[in-house]
Amino acid sequence: MLNYPDINPVAFEIGPLQLRWYGLMYLIGFATAWLLARYRAGKPGSGWTRQELPDLITYCALGVIIGARVGYVLFYDFFSFISRPWELVMIWQGGMSFHGGLVGVLVCLWLYARKTNRSFFTVSDFVSPLAPLGLMFGRLGNFINSELWGRPTDMPWGMVFPDHASGFVSRHPSQLYQAFLEGLVLFIIIWFFSNQKRPKMAVSGMFCLGYGVFRFIVEFFREPDAHLGFLLMDWMTMGQILCVPLIFVGLTAIVLAYRKK
Structure with missing residues (x-):
């Protein structure tokens, strides 16, 4: 059993201004996406x-931030938002939904595609390989915030998170599982898949499929949100429910891409 490392959520502060690790992880994620995009655009x-x-x-940044926060409010914390609507803008406290961020990015990519006279899938296929490392840094931010911890476990790498989770309970560090699978592993798959010439829509479909499958798996190790618990069939979490249509969309996009080719 491991103890959660004592990490100050504030990376540094200048006078009254604070930069938290959670926000810094987002900045690093966007910077990484920009560097990868520069490399791909230069080929x-x-x-x-x-x-x-x-x-x-x-x-993309606007779509991620606005969509992720609004998505979290709608999918995970709607009634709290009704009573405290000002918390919508308090993103530094955490509470960002991947599925909401995805919707936000899709809307912004559609707007960008119209602006540049490109097809939507031309843009989304270019952006899809850039996203997973940003997801990885976001999950590291969750870990530093000591949030979204996992279910109880007796595995030797189980971790006791402070001030949370009903006492000294060893839990899966599910944030790190997500950073590894939804971030690093998914990046490797999408990056090398997109290195070869693929029919339009295939790369976007592979991203949706890969993320949906990995997130669905990791949800078995992640503690459900306390105010939601298990939903469908008394074992599926909200994250898994939202991943089912994502997996379906990914599979459909890949099939249609290759049939069209």
């Missing part, structure tokens, strides 16, 4: 120029 025949990337990353 011959990419169809992209590096001058286009600041606008593209800005659109």
Whole structure:
């Protein structure tokens, strides 16, 4: 059994201003996406120029932040939002939903595609390999915040999280599982899959499928939200319910991409 490391959630502060590790992880994620995009755009025949990337990353960042926060409120904490609506903008406290962020990014990518006279899937196929490492840093931010911990376990790497989870209970560090699977492993799969010429829509479909499967699996080790608990069939969590249509969309997109080809 391991004890959670004593990590100050504030990375540094200047006077009254504080930069928390959670927000810093988002900044690192966007910076990583920008560097990967520069690399891909610089390859011959990419169809992209590096001058286009600041606008593209800005659109994605807005979609992630706004969509993730609104999605969390709608999917996980709607009644608290009704009583305290001002908490919608308090993103530094955590409470960001991947599925809401995905919807936000899709809307912004559609707007960007219209602005640049590209098809939606041309843009989404370019962006999909850039996202997983950002997800990895986001989950590391959850770990530093000591939130979204896992279910009780007697495995030797089980961890006791402070001030949470009903006393000294050893739990799965599910944030790290998610950082590994939904972040690093998914990045490797999507990056190498997209290295080869693929029919339009296939890379986007592979991202949806891969994330949906990995998230569905990790949810078996992650403690359900206390105010929601288990929902469908008394074993599925909200995260798993939201992943089912994502897996279906991913599979459908891949099949249609190759049938069209």
